[in-house]
Amino acid sequence: MATRKKGGLGKGIDALIAPSVKKEADKEKIVEKVVEKVVEKPVEKIIEKVVEKPVDVRMKIDEIEPNRMQPRKKFDEDALQELAESIKQYGLIQPIVVKKNNDYYEIVVGERRWRAARIAGLKEVPVIIKEYDNKESMEIAIVENLQxxxxxxxxxxxxxxxxxxxFGLKQDEAAQKVxxxxxxxxxxxxxxxxxxxVQKMVIDDMISGGHARALLAIEDKEEQYGMAMTVFDNKMSVRETEKLVRGYLKKLEEKDSDEKTKKKDFSQMETIYGQLEERMKSIIGTKVAIRSRNYxxxxxEIEYYSNDELERIIDLIESVKQVG
Structure with missing residues (x-):
């Protein structure tokens, strides 16, 4: 079963928060490299309109708000607490990237650090102010989170x-952006x-993306959810899940095959019944219907439209009995 990594603090933060305090010169070099890797490189790749020289300042944390277009919705509380403790000890070294949005500043990159800084009780945080439109902010947020x-x-x-x-992108364009x-x-x-x-189970780390992709082969939503719960309850691996799904699909195929055979047989019997009805109609002289409950x-059913016709049909059947 998939488990989220809770020990790590993010690629940039891990490089900065070490068990022992490093020299200031080394720390500055590390910060420079991390900011260049996490912020500047994705920006250079996907953004055409940028401020010529980003402004690096300190800003009141209450003046900053999360990006409503942030693709990441779930934040690991344990990891946030761990990062907050590190921030208390070392401070927030890596700046948060923000953009002006009316009367406040909106986070483009660094919401996790902002949340941890609030938990740590910081009143101010270092920021880099840039100018992006909504599309650019979305692209940067996706790239940063994916990295x-x-x-x-x-x-x-x-x-x-x-x-x-x-934003009207095609799949290949979206792929290129990220x-x-x-x-x-x-x-x-x-x-x-x-x-x-099932999507919620993926979000809650009950099953992994690999499990989810295997379950996509099951079209029936109830069956899909039921099998996802089976996978979770039995702590099944992705391989075991794939095997389980193959077994389900095989049984479904066999069932469909049986149903098709039954439908084919029923169709053939319908034809035979129709022929028999016509033969009996020609003998009895009135409408006859054969109602089949099974094979x-x-x-x-013999229809009659008057008492005289009923008497005639009864006489006909009795004559057949006498001949027998």
């Missing part, structure tokens, strides 16, 4: 969907076809 592997598979898929639906293959984006988007309960049982 840190912070998004769960459903959050990642939702982020791609928003790039495509809200340095992914089109196949990777397509496979991620397929997860959104899962039953919402071996049923009833024959």
């Amino acid at each position: 840190r592997e912070d998004l769960n598979p459903i959050e990642e898929a939702e982020a791609y969907r928003r790039l495509i639906d809200e 340095s992914k293959s089109r196949t990777a984006v397509t496979n991620a988007l397929r997860l959104l076809k899962l039953d919402e309960r 071996k049982k049923g009833k024959i």
Whole structure:
């Protein structure tokens, strides 16, 4: 069963928060490299309109708000607490990237650090102020989270969907923006076809993205959710899940085959019954219907339209009995 990494503090933070205090010169070099890696490189790759020289300042933490378009929705509380303790000891060394939004500043990159800084009780935080539009902010947030592997598979898929639906990008364009293959984006988007309960299980780390992709082969939503619970309850691996799904699909195929055979047999019997009805009609001289309950049982209905006709039919049947 998939488990989230709770020990790590993010690629940038791990480099900064060490068991022993490093020299200031080394610390500054590390900060420079981390900021360049996490912030500047993705920006250079996907953003055309940027401020020529970012402003690095300290800002009151209450003047900053989360980005409503942030693709990441779930934050590990234990990891936030761990990061907050490190911030208390070392301070927030890596700046938060923000943009002006009316009367406040909105986070573009660094919401996890901002949340941890609030927990740590910081009143001010270092920020880099840049000018991005909504599309650019979304792209940067996705890239930054993907680089840190912070998004769960459903959050990642939702982020791609928003790039495509809200900003009019094609799948290959969205893939290019976030340095992914089109196949990777397509496979991620397929997860959104899962039953919402199964998606929630992925978000809550009850099952992994690998488990979820295996379950996509099951179209029936109730069966899909039921099997997801089976996988979770039995702590099944992805391989075991794939085997379970194959077994289900095989039984479903056999059942469908039986149903098709029954339908074919029923169709043939309908033809035979029709021929028998015509033969009996020609003998009795009135409408006859054969009602089949199954392949071996049923009833024959003979219609009559007057008492005289009923007497005639009874006489006909009795004559047949006498001949027998």
